[in-house]
Amino acid sequence: MPEDAQRLIDTSTAHPARRYDYWLGGKDNFAADRRSADAIARLAPLVPTWARENRWFMRRVVAYLAREAGIRQFLDIGTGIPTSPNLHEVVQDIAPDSRVLYVDNDPIVLAHARALLTSGPLGRTAYLDADLADPDAILNSDEVAATLDFTQPVALSLIAVLHFFHDAQDPHGIVRRLVGALPSGSYLAISHNTWDYLPATKRAALESAVKDDGQCRERAEFTRFFDGLELVDPGVVVLSEWRRDDTADLPLPEAWEISAYGAVARVP
Known part of the structure; x- marks a missing residue:
């Protein structure tokens, strides 16, 4: 890692x-x-299951976007530490000319991204050190201009990142700003934690444990992120249920085991 x-x-x-x-x-x-992580896992022992299912959700989503929706440009904000296969590996395996811009603001993510998030020869992969809290800095960056063509559809991926924002930070406004910059035919993909499937006592304990990190949201609050967009079937579901296939070779978890929503929508 660089000094x-x-x-x-x-x-x-x-x-x-x-x-x-x-x-993971x-x-x-x-x-x-x-x-x-261990303190949270003591309250929610199945959180590693959520982490695994969230990763699989991302892979199913971007595979759908590349293969069925024909998307060749991806803006992934809140990238996290690379875990193979990552987004660009999935989409470039389907469409080698795909272009991917990863965005995060953690130095350890930046260090690993520079070393590991390398594109195939026909596509392009770039990394932007920026914060989702400042969408204009992302949209106006040199990296966006050099990597993505906003006259053509772009897939905006916000996987397990919006629940780190409190309402006071206006996450719905942030998403509106980003989506507003996308051309028709683009897509928005989000996964987001929820307390909807937990009993009240468990919910209260977990809310207290993670209150400084952000907030989980109920189904209606999650669905608001897609206002004005065309939801792709099956719509808003527990993320483990979104177009799940049998390749995982594991039983489908119960909703309370995941406690997170996932959805994809098209920009009209």
């Missing part, structure tokens, strides 16, 4: 991307991340 990235990494404070990496069985995490 400049090492200096910027705060190993004393848990970070969502590194906590997620830990749940990765090695790019620190003691603070593991303590935080």
